[in-house]
Amino acid sequence: MSTAPTPLTIRDAVEVARQRVGDDPARAVVHLRTEARMGDGTRVDLRAGAFELGADEPPSVGGTGTAPNPVQLALAALGSCQAITYRYWAEQLGLRLDGVTITVEADFDTGAFFGFPGSTGIPSPQAVRTAVTLEGPEPDYDKLIATVDEHCPVLDLFTRAIPVERTVTTA
Amino acid sequence: MSTAPTPLTIRDAVEVARQRVGDDPARAVVHLRTEARMGDGTRVDLRAGAFELGADEPPSVGGTGTAPNPVQLALAALGSCQAITYRYWAEQLGLRLDGVTITVEADFDTGAFFGFPGSTGIPSPQAVRTAVTLEGPEPDYDKLIATVDEHCPVLDLFTRAIPVERTVTTA
Numbered sequence: 256m257s258t259a260p261t262p263l264t265i266r267d268a269v270e271v272a273r274q275r276v277g278d279d280p281a282r283a284v285v286h287l288r289t290e291a292r293m294g295d296g297t298r299v300d301l302r303a304g305a306f307e308l309g310a311d312e313p314p315s316v317g318g319t320g321t322a323p324n325p326v327q328l329a330l331a332a333l334g335s336c337q338a339i340t341y342r343y344w345a346e347q348l349g350l351r352l353d354g355v356t357i358t359v360e361a362d363f364d365t366g367a368f369f370g371f372p373g374s375t376g377i378p379s380p381q382a383v384r385t386a387v388t389l390e391g392p393e394p395d396y397d398k399l400i401a402t403v404d405e406h407c408p409v410l411d412l413f414t415r416a417i418p419v420e421r422t423v424t425t426a
Numbered sequence: 427m428s429t430a431p432t433p434l435t436i437r438d439a440v441e442v443a444r445q446r447v448g449d450d451p452a453r454a455v456v457h458l459r460t461e462a463r464m465g466d467g468t469r470v471d472l473r474a475g476a477f478e479l480g481a482d483e484p485p486s487v488g489g490t491g492t493a494p495n496p497v498q499l500a501l502a503a504l505g506s507c508q509a510i511t512y513r514y515w516a517e518q519l520g521l522r523l524d525g526v527t528i529t530v531e532a533d534f535d536t537g538a539f540f541g542f543p544g545s546t547g548i549p550s551p552q553a554v555r556t557a558v559t560l561e562g563p564e565p566d567y568d569k570l571i572a573t574v575d576e577h578c579p580v581l582d583l584f585t586r587a588i589p590v591e592r593t594v595t596t597a
Binding site for chain 2: 292313314319324331335359373396400
């Protein structure tokens with residue numbers, strides 16, 4: 256008979272990580288890897304760690320419509336990252352937080368993607384805006400809000416220019 | 427008896443979009459919206475258009491481990507966006523492309539997320555590198571590769587600093 260390990264609380268897990276990293280900050284750096292494989296039509300099968308998911312385009316633009324499109328995935332990454340960062344930092348700051356919802360909206364210039372004349376020439380989502388709703392009994396969440404925006408990985412990814420190194424192999 | 431509409435090919439769909447936009451490039455701009463709602467533990471339930479998906483953190487950092495984490499979602503967005511942009515632009519350039527696979531790798535400094543002393547202070551994924559494998563009979567994919575990198579929305583999102591406007595409501 257096996258016994259499932261007791262899950263770590265967030266605060267305990269962060270403390271374990273802090274001890275493990277100790278005086279060598281490089282030990283806190285982890286390696287992430289995802290794979291994307293083109294399927295039928297515009298379907299893409301994705302693997303991220305142990306998880307499988309998909310991306311696709313809607314039939315209105317000739318797609319096969321089985322999954323969110325990649326820009327929607329990027330906005331979902333931002334919304335979920337904000338929510339999770341609120342969870343971790345509320346724990347670390349000792350604040351009670353009963354609910355977090357985030358909407359992320361953006362304008363997307365399909366003309367820049369398709370290469371239409373007169374487009375903005377900027378294919379990334381623009382005018383990105385988030386609306387955060389926090390539920391809880393604390394009189395003031397200002398410090399939490401500022402701390403989350405400082406530490407949120409995907410918010411930093413959006414607002415910072417990140418170099419991408421690319422190699423191509425033809426088979 | 428109903429008849430399903432014949433799906434548009436990518437090339438026809440792009441031509442329909444081009445006609446619809448006509449001489450007003452603003453008509454090519456679409457609005458995207460996703461919602462993220464904190465669930466139990468670190469689970470986040472996401473809605474992107476008609477699709478539902480999740481994000482989470484692994485048990486090793488106190489998470490509930492039901493889905494990829496937000497940074498993995500962001501890397502998956504990049505890989506799938508590259509793949510789909512290859513599909514669209516191969517069609518537009520009249521090139522045959524039989525297969526596309528993309529791996530996306532990055533380093534992620536958990537110390538910057540948790541706020542450990544001596545961290546890089548940069549919570550976004552760093553040293554992002556993509557490896558693209560193209561399969562097909564064409565003698566040369568150079569023009570396709572350059573065109574994809576110019577038009578890929580999520581690659582542009584990574585490499586460009588995108589302002590994010592944020593509002594917070596406490597309930």
